Amino acid sequence: MANLDAAFAAMADPTRRAILARLALGEATVMQLAAPFDITQPAVSRHLKVLEGAGLIVRRIEGTKRPCRLAPTAITEIDQWLDMLRSALAKNYDRLDAVLDGIKASDERKQS
Amino acid sequence: MANLDAAFAAMADPTRRAILARLALGEATVMQLAAPFDITQPAVSRHLKVLEGAGLIVRRIEGTKRPCRLAPTAITEIDQWLDMLRSALAKNYDRLDAVLDGIKASDERKQS
DNA sequence: TTGTTATATAACGCAAACGTTATATAACAT
DNA sequence: ATGTTATATAACGTTTGCGTTATATAACAA
Numbered sequence: 001m002a003n004l005d006a007a008f009a010a011m012a013d014p015t016r017r018a019i020l021a022r023l024a025l026g027e028a029t030v031m032q033l034a035a036p037f038d039i040t041q042p043a044v045s046r047h048l049k050v051l052e053g054a055g056l057i058v059r060r061i062e063g064t065k066r067p068c069r070l071a072p073t074a075i076t077e078i079d080q081w082l083d084m085l086r087s088a089l090a091k092n093y094d095r096l097d098a099v100l101d102g103i104k105a106s107d108e109r110k111q112s
Numbered sequence: 113m114a115n116l117d118a119a120f121a122a123m124a125d126p127t128r129r130a131i132l133a134r135l136a137l138g139e140a141t142v143m144q145l146a147a148p149f150d151i152t153q154p155a156v157s158r159h160l161k162v163l164e165g166a167g168l169i170v171r172r173i174e175g176t177k178r179p180c181r182l183a184p185t186a187i188t189e190i191d192q193w194l195d196m197l198r199s200a201l202a203k204n205y206d207r208l209d210a211v212l213d214g215i216k217a218s219d220e221r222k223q224s
Numbered sequence: 225t226t227g228t229t230a231t232a233t234a235a236c237g238c239a240a241a242c243g244t245t246a247t248a249t250a251a252c253a254t
Numbered sequence: 255a256t257g258t259t260a261t262a263t264a265a266c267g268t269t270t271g272c273g274t275t276a277t278a279t280a281a282c283a284a
Contacts (some may be wrong), residue, residue, distance in 0.1 A: 004123075004126075004129065005124055005125075005126055008120050008121075008123040008124035009120075009121070009124035009241090011116075011120040011193075012117055012120035012121035012124055013117075013241090013242085014116075014117060015242095017116065017193070020197060021196060023200075024196055024197060024199075024200030025200070029260080029261090030260070030261060030262095031259090031260065031261085039242090039243070039244090040243080040244065040245080041260085041261075041262095042243090042244080042245085042246095042261090042262075042263080043242070043243060043244080044261095045261065045262060045263085046241095046242080046243090046262090046263095047242090049262090050241095063250095063251060063252075063260090064250065064251045064252070064259065064260045064261070065251095065259095065260060065261080066260080066261065066262095069204075070197060070200055070201055070204065072201050072204075075194065075197050075198065075201065078194065079194070079198075081129070082187055082190065082191070082194075084133060084136055085132060085136060085182065085186065085187050086187060087136075088135075088136030088137070088182060089182055089184055089186065089187070092181075092182065092184065121271090125271090125272085127272090141230075141231090142230070142231060142232095143229090143230065143231085151272090151273070151274090152273075152274065152275085153230085153231075153232095154231090154232075154233080154273085154274080154275085154276095155272070155273060155274080157231065157232060157233085158232090158233095158271095158272080158273090159272090161232090162271095175230090175280095175281055175282075176229065176230045176231070176280065176281040176282070177229095177230060177231080177281095178230080178231065178232095
């Protein structure tokens with residue numbers, strides 16, 4: 001899963017996460033995305049390239065503007081990966097529950 | 113959310129994801145984790161440090177061994193963040209559905 | 225005690241990431 | 255045509271990340 005490398009790496013940067021958060025509100029152009037940040041336009045352009053490369057956003061061409069929006073596919077892939085960890089953790093919790101149930105049961109035996 | 117930086121960055125490395133996958137099967141020592149990989153033990157130790165720093169794993173001390181396992185809270189923070197994107201994308205799909213419904217409705221009107 | 229096993233840390237090199245400034249391109253307005 | 259706006263790309267420096275080897279620590283076994 002080579003693309004998970006790109007997807008997670010893309011999300012690791014706080015500026016890029018902020019860009020994604022902004023795009024969660026709806027489509028935006030490069031300039032609109034750049035405005036809140038204290039970095040230059042080329043820097044934002046490169047962040048967008050990274051996000052696009054990771055499959056997290058898509059862009060269309062509209063005259064001289066390149067409006068961006070969230071792409072669904074990358075997050076799906078991330079979710080699939082995380083599902084493995086989720087189920088493993090759930091299993092551990094189940095085991096812990098079983099242990100606690102055992103303790104509880106033995107306590108009850110002592111009580112009675 | 114400074115820790116999201118660490119969490120996503122930790123997951124961005126394929127070796128570290130493989131380690132997490134291995135730990136999903138259950139606790140393992142450093143040597144056990146290192147075995148499948150073609151990298152040295154110090155390299156694995158540092159990957160583990162990164163994973164621990166990101167809150168993705170925990171370690172206990174058992175004699176000279178340091179068995180690792182998945183941290184229970186690990187992915188909750190990540191999930192919370194992703195929820196924002198998920199809901200944004202869901203909203204977009206809803207909008208798309210609405211558009212398609214509109215087209216369908218207008219088609220039906222034409223048909224009749 | 226002495227050697228071995230399990231792990232961590234230090235020191236170093238190289239490649240990748242992120243920022244900057246300067247410049248290119250291409251659409252739009254005049 | 256000419257200037258302006260929106261964006262991309264190139265070139266460069268600095269920081270960070272991942273690997274290595276060499277060495278430290280600390281438990282265990284003899």
